[in-house]
Amino acid sequence: AQSVTQPDIHITVSEGASLELRCNYSYGATPYLFWYVQSPGQGLQLLLKYFSGDTLVQGIKGFEAEFKRSQSSFNLRKPSVHWSDAAEYFCAVGASGGTALIFGKGTTLSVSS
């Protein structure tokens, strides 16, 4: 079955500390992978995406993610978290950029001062 697993429901990180959000996927075809961020009551903002090529992908707001095919993972990282990064983060997978996406359940990020 096709699915996305985000093992961490809630993570709290101190401001200035590094962050890693985990994402594992199960997909029958070559996956197109995405990370989105959602603030309360808002829509989704694309942080980054991976289609092919370099497995380390740079995104907006200082985020990056690494695709590891052998581990079926696409973890999101940021070297130094800012208070404004507190939000809900979703990992998603699709057959291409143009197909409906399968989303993980999301990880809530809290940032402590």
Next chain:
Amino acid sequence: GAVVSQHPSWVICKSGTSVKIECRSLDFQATTMFWYRQFPKQSLMLMATSNEGSKATYEQGVEKDKFLINHASLTLSTLTVTSAHPEDSSFYICSALHQGGINEQFFGPGTRLTVL
């Protein structure tokens, strides 16, 4: 560029009434749009795929007679929740597929529906 809007951003209605939600691609054409539903603290679940000029494709378990989708133009898809009930209260998000060489979908800001 690649902006998708939704209207209204929030709506409160009485049980038994119908509500229409619009999804518009403002600066690009989209032959395909997707409708997702998100319950509080939950992930997004695909409800249906909307194709311009043809019938929508609904996911298993989604009542097509209750959630009417019309994709009448290349920039507009509408979702009508008919005879809404409190259990239909949710956050509805659409996305539009950009086919101008980008092959990427862009999400609207969502519509919060509350049925009393």
